[in-house]
Amino acid sequence: MSEPSPTTETTESESTDTNDPTSTRTAATASMSGTSTTTGESEEELREEWTDYQFAGETHVAAENLDVHYGDDHALKDISIDIPSESVTALIGPSGCGKSTFLRCINRMNDRIRAAEVDGSVEVDGVEIYQDGVDLVELRKRVGMVFQQPNPFPKSIRDNVSYGPRKHGDIRTGLIDRLLGRGESDAELELVERALKRAALYDEVSDRLGDNALGLSGGQQQRLCIARALATDPDVLLMDEPASALDPIATSKIEDLITDLSEEYTVVIVTHNMQQAARISDQTAVFLTGGHLVEYDDTDKIFENPESQRVEDYISGRFG
């Protein structure tokens, strides 16, 4: 990371000042849990083999000894995880355990948070993304992201979907191109249609592609955001609680969609909904308070017969 400027330092020290009570509290909770469990149990809390998941396919995303700090706050601790390609991986765990943080490590969105500091390695397609000279544009084209709150641009539906490809120069609709006869509005329309169909939204909006996206319902907006992410043709799709703001019908539409997508894409999804994780994912990673990855295995195994007592407690709703 670049050298922080003096102003950065002031803001950072300010933010740690204001965060002080919270961080002390976190520290207190941590030490409490350390004292409340016996030495034997805390040995048992984390075991290499619980997260050592073996699978047949190839690895698409691999994190190795990943640590993330927000100032003094150690949000992710020594995460190592291999995510198989063309499958759905669910990340579950109590609030504040670092699921979103981990997700943001995969497309380096943590770079945008000034306080965040990432150590360790993440490989996408076998290439280390935390090295100098990584092309963030290319990385984020390959690793798309859908946020917890639907966040379409205040533009037309069509412009929302074609935004990424257009800015990357994949379709040319600029004035000069149009004047030179190279305009690709047909190609644009085709791409928009394809992405919207993939996101199971096309039928609902096909007759009003020119309307503003803010006029859509929440569920439609979220599927539009998925379409927008798909339009740049990513390999990996990161989803941070994509259904948390949606009603059951919209949720089930999105779940079906995710299952479909997993045939072509590697989907990593954060969810607070155990049933949802059990329904749609192939493998599940459980993060627990403190920023540890505690267990990672086939979804069936995690939900039926977890190794860790704490994971079992969490899944059966006894804590978290």
Next chain:
Amino acid sequence: MSTITSRNSLVNGGTNRYEFVAGATIALSALLFALGMTALFEFVTLTDPIAGVPTVSVLGGLLVLIGIGVIGLGVSSSLELIETTPDRSAGLVAGVVFGGLWFGIGGIVAAGILGLGGAGWILPALLLGGGAFAVTTFTREDIGSTVPAGVLAILAGGVFLTGVLGPGWSYSPGSFPSDNAVTFFPSVIVPGSVLFCSLLVGWASAKAYAGFGARGRHLGAHVLIYLNALGIIAVLFGLVGFVVIKGAPTAFTEVAIGPGVGPEVSVLGLSFSLPVSWPFLMNGASVFVRVDGILPAVVGTVWLVVGAVLFAVPIAVGAAVFLAEYADEGRFTSVVEVATNGLWSTPSIVFGLFGASFLIPRFGGSKSLIAGMLTLGFMLLPLVLITSREAMLAVPDEYRDASAALGVSKWQTIRSVVLPAALPGVVTGIILGVGRIAGETAPILVTMAGGTLPAGGETVDVIGGFEFIATPPFVTNEALLQASSALPYQLYALITAGLGGPQFEDAPFTALEFAWANAFVLLTVVLSFYAIGITTRYYFRRKLNR
């Protein structure tokens, strides 16, 4: 408890007449308020008769009427002839207001009418003020809020009716130095007290209408707020209407529409006559034209604003992008914020001095259009900067995150997401800024203005002034280096030259009429800039929302 009594009042037989009187008193108060407004702006003259009766007497009679009405309401409520829910007291605020009012009246009457010299006025003033305070505060609410207001209205009305305040009457408070004493004439005092009394009585009778208590206070406050808003709107429309009435007839002198009546113009080598002839707007001022006009000033103002906007807006928006998107929030940005706020409140003549001492020597050493444009542009900069930055900071971070997650670079994100979302805010800043600079006189006076009343031939021709040459800088524009007039400056020049002057001997109007027409055109030009700005903003907003 109040619900029970108000249920009682629904079935009470006497209520209908009471409510009718209360409603009529409110309506009369509103009517009086409107009459007072019109009298204040001299749309009606006090001595003119309304239906055969002098206006003063009509006003006085109405005041007495509403005074009696409101006292009647209060008394019948306090005699429990009808069911009301008055509080124990009208409250301290009302007490202080009425006490202060009556204190002043006592003083004025004692000193001005009874002629009690020295400190002799203090005793009656104290007596009246204290009495009003006591009545308001220590009696029940129905008496306390109606009687002081009603008596005031009756007193004022009686004074008007008896003719004590005849047209020749005037009042000079003795405490001012004798020479330039402040003198009040009936034309101000009468409408002023009518407005005031009608407000008070309207408030009191609205309270009575709702049966006093909480509901009464609610309705009373409503009537006060509505009458006040009415007054403000009336003042605004009155001002605009005043300028229009005074200026429009002159501005439209000898307008003619028909093929070929207008002056000859040539566009792209084709020359033809305009189908409209509007001498006031199409002529300059000179002995060769019969109807003198203000074409040079109109053109000067338009170019001035266009030039200032073209100069300031790109710079300001660019700086705002840097401050909102790139600079870290911290000491630097807060210093910039304080500096821009300070610049915006800097008096315009200071900008004028800057233009005169810094810009003029760099643009040919004499007053010029471009010096004026740049000076006004510098004035416009801070406001556009402030509002644009605010607008960009208000763009949700989710848009930026979404764009970044698609792999779009920061600059492209700013260009295609942040700026479009911030445009309505930017345009608002431009509208406000243009409203200020278009009417500025002082900076123009020292940086740009030419002759007092330029002839038509002195109209700046910015577009035609461009000349292309073979050597760098390849394009020159003589027109930008000329002095020019502008509407506010010309108005200023007219006023200083003396409005009674014989400047337009052959014209069908006087100098004063010319000045009003000039003001009318200035107002129209500024309002047109507003209209353009508001339409643009509406367009961008619509694009964002639908």
